[in-house]
Amino acid sequence: MEKNLSRRGFLGLTAAGVALAGAGLAGCSPANTGGNAAAKEDGGDSPSYEPGEIVETIDADIVVVGLGMSGLAAAVQAANNGDAVVGIEATNTTGGNGIGVEGIFAVGTKLQKDAGIEVTPVEIIQTEMEEAQMATNGALWNRFINASGDNVEWLIEQGVQFSGMVDDYLGSGVVSCFHWFEGDVASVGYVPQMTARAKELGVDMRLETSAKQLIMSDGKVAGLYAEDSGGNTLQINAKAVILATGGYAQNQELMEERGWNWDNIIYGGTPGHNGDGLKMAFDVGARSFVSSSTFNCTNICGRGDTFAWKADTFTSVFCGAGMFGTGGAQLWVNEDGERFICEDFAKDNFEMQSVPAMTHRAMYSVFDRAILEAGLAGDPDMLEFVDTDPEDDLCKADSIAELAEYFGMDAAALQASVDRYNELCEQGADADFGKPAESMVPISTPPFYMAKLNQYYLMSVGGIECNIDAQVVNQTKEPIAGLYAVGTDGCMLYRNIYTINVGGTCNGNNVNSGRTAANHAHGYIAG
Template sequence: MKDGKFVEQAKGMERPLTLSIDIKDNKIVQIKSQTNDMSTLEENTLNKMSNRIIKDQSISVDTVSGATVSSNGILDATQHAIKDAGGNIHDFEHQVQKSEETNDESDNYAKWIKKPSHIDKVENTDLVIVGSGISGLSAAVQAGYEDIKTIVLEKNGFVGGNGLGVEGMMGAQTAMQKKAGINFSKQEVVENELKTIQYQADGSFWVDLVNNTAENIDWLQKQGVQFDRVDDYHHTCPLPTFHWFKGGRGATGYVPFMEKKAKELGVDIRTSSPVIGLIYENKTVKGVYANIDDQVVQINAKAVIFASGGFGQDKKLVHRQGWNTKNMLFVGMKGSTGDAYKMAIAAGAKDAFDRSAPLITNYIQALPLGNGRDLLSGGPALWVNQDGVRFTDESITDRNAILQSQPFKFIKHGYLVFTRKMFAKYEANLQDLTEEQQKSMQGIDQFADQDEERALRILDRSVKENKGNSLYKADTLSELAEKVGLPVDDFVAQTKRYNQYCQNGEDEEYGKDRKFLVALDEDPYYIARLDQSYAISIGGIGENRHFEVIDDNWNKIPGLYAAGIDSAMQYKEIYTINLGGSCCAHCVNSGRHAVMNATEYIKSLD
């Protein structure tokens, strides 16, 4: 290859980067950015990828966890530089030994407490926090105030995790509510939540959480966290509990302030540093193994707090919850693969998987994601199963947005039936978004942006493209049934019965509220297969009220704590989202109190 500096464009998540790639003596010797004002994530990704490429002289190296798009962009740019230099790509495609960045994907969780075959470095600290989302950052700041030596290990290449997309949190009798003239009792919140899950939880978890919300929000504001307002989340909550982060996103109102405060307090936060194992000796947790800067590092710690963001990206675990993952859309953080759950179970933790609740809604592959409370989620539409008959009250979303997906666990396929007139009326706020924008949950709160013509343009284009063979149009009900292979006579008869219910104003099958009874009485007709969009899992690791991980006999596992959505014992299969922000409130509360209790444990060891 000829020597020289080759300027190439590298695709990034938000924008392309301009790279200068130096080649000398048939080797890649330097990869630098010519782009100004690089973000921390862009800098970290470029540094790690350039080091790997140069060290191994290969474009077949591992990508950086949580920065796959940017990593692949750097690899592609390097490949172009090799070509421009007259080199042979195959000379740089040799496979290098994969780092121990992730553990075995099998069900043998024992591997997660096995010491790696080699250790490059050993460090010592008081506390390790695994994850830097809402709960991880809450724990990190609290640890800073407790003045204990703390390392935060984040699998992704950036701080924030699932918390970047969180809109706000629940509060009861907060200063913001009092200022807004909002008044309701704490016990109303507890009662509402327990009724929703049919009292299938230890209510003391709810009492503790609700009693702490006001003080937690006050504490967050002292750290710099910014809130816009408090309300009932688009008039969907029975009580105005929802405290909106500034800009409606944790990425704006929560994460940057908490990260800054944690660092000011001396907390060591390391990104692109996945934990690959738990140090578990003599029935006590004594630290973790992690992959840091391509080295396997043993970190001896007196306590470990799991705050890793659940298992929402592990298809095997999601399927174990009872979901059909064949056409499922996974919209959460890529790094949320249940690592903490697997380590905890390997260490003998109580398996609370059967309690775990998902943040999940329905979607149609051919259409952009809706906001979870529109026609696509049920409401005035007609739902039928593989037999062409109804299987639930389609308006259950009006009571709890997450309920819309629950009946789909028990059928083979579910279909949404609607008319063009219905789509224009009820989907007027549907945003025309790219797939990446949808996965980042953009546009889901644009309730006021109404445009019927835009909605119909999206519908017409989507029918034509028909992504995933999921959306069809027909002039008759019989033809519509044939499009998806439903029993024609049963489907037509069901639709006629439903139309009669709409005309009479009474649903004689499921008692659907008459305000949602809208007849399908005008062609063209449409039918769409409803699949599920999975954002996060909530729960899985058994714990007590002090956020200490417990075993099957409710004995504490010394040194191990769980916060955030790695464990949430107050839920039972259903995320009670009808009182907005309870999960985020739990993440903040559990992060703080896990540290308080871990601090007592650490001091007891001295």
């Protein structure tokens, strides 16, 4: 019995392939309540952050917390509106998880028209509503879809560069609405330009500065406390705060609340996404959306320490063949050795592949040598790689019983699942879960393999409940005056799963929600 895997992580998708959803960057550290009666009445906790001596007091109209995709959009829009804007960012650079985003969704742009592409917005709205079982706000989708073309034109006015390519995102989508950035990545076409534009418009950008606590007055946002890299406390007075901190992917408590087994999570995004924006909002009475939020996550085998090795092969073979983490010809079992699903269920939306992980303590992929060789297209280098590079989460053995023993599983139960699966393969029909006959391949050619499926998690999407204007709402769904959440902090477009087959809508929401919050805050301040 051998334990083997790829170079510390047999991927179902490459890191580049799953970076497309986009996000803001975490721009704050542990956040807490403003410590006032109004906050507590709305459900806030007692403050655990005690601000030190205030070394600097800053007056502004709007504070943007986090300068990733959505935070930059909010800061630039607010500055264009003539508001005095402070943008704070916990790291030493802008962009966050958004640096790997390839493009953005839009309908009705000049780029689209020049390419001869015509798309009816209602088709997308109807599709998205149906896939969310009508649980999302259709008015939000309608507003977003119909503003998306203007958002791209606005980005171009701000200096953002697009390659000119518009397609359905690598042939995987249902509509040709994906607008590729210059260089096919936001770190080339979006982040430098929007950062420069914010500075040009006079945004007071404070890097290595972490938001700590919202300041509330009479139930309204009045600013926040922050700390710089030297531990000095800043007080920023403002009538509106826009949270754009990039979600909660590195927060164990919130991840477990969402339903994940933390032991199986491998974080693959940029650092600092600790749910701090969410915690600050919750501390002043915001309503949580964590349990219904979605994510950018794929299954992998192993711990995923290295993703660069033979990236082209991983993309063409592992994605195309549906190997390992994405299902396909393999048999999937849970911790009890029991089959539980039609294994190619995620073929139309690879974001779905990790969803069953929230139902089971652990998931495993079982296959044999014939399936392995077919999946790797007979690539001798890859086959040698699997057979010789040791890894704890994949076992190679001469019998099914040895596989079960390696993973501490009931051998009889696993053997029964394999026998039943082989029986169904011989019958040419999956009477248990309806897997297509062409994907039913018996596990009968030794050696046998079994891989534990861990979840390679890039980002959470949503977490703070907001209304259609990106205003954070309280427990009775009334807006908390002056508080906004944008991007992946406050995304309300999806329920439970990111419908990636309409490519780029998550990043489209980053820009749209950032602009929406800035414009609403401008009116709120003026009023």
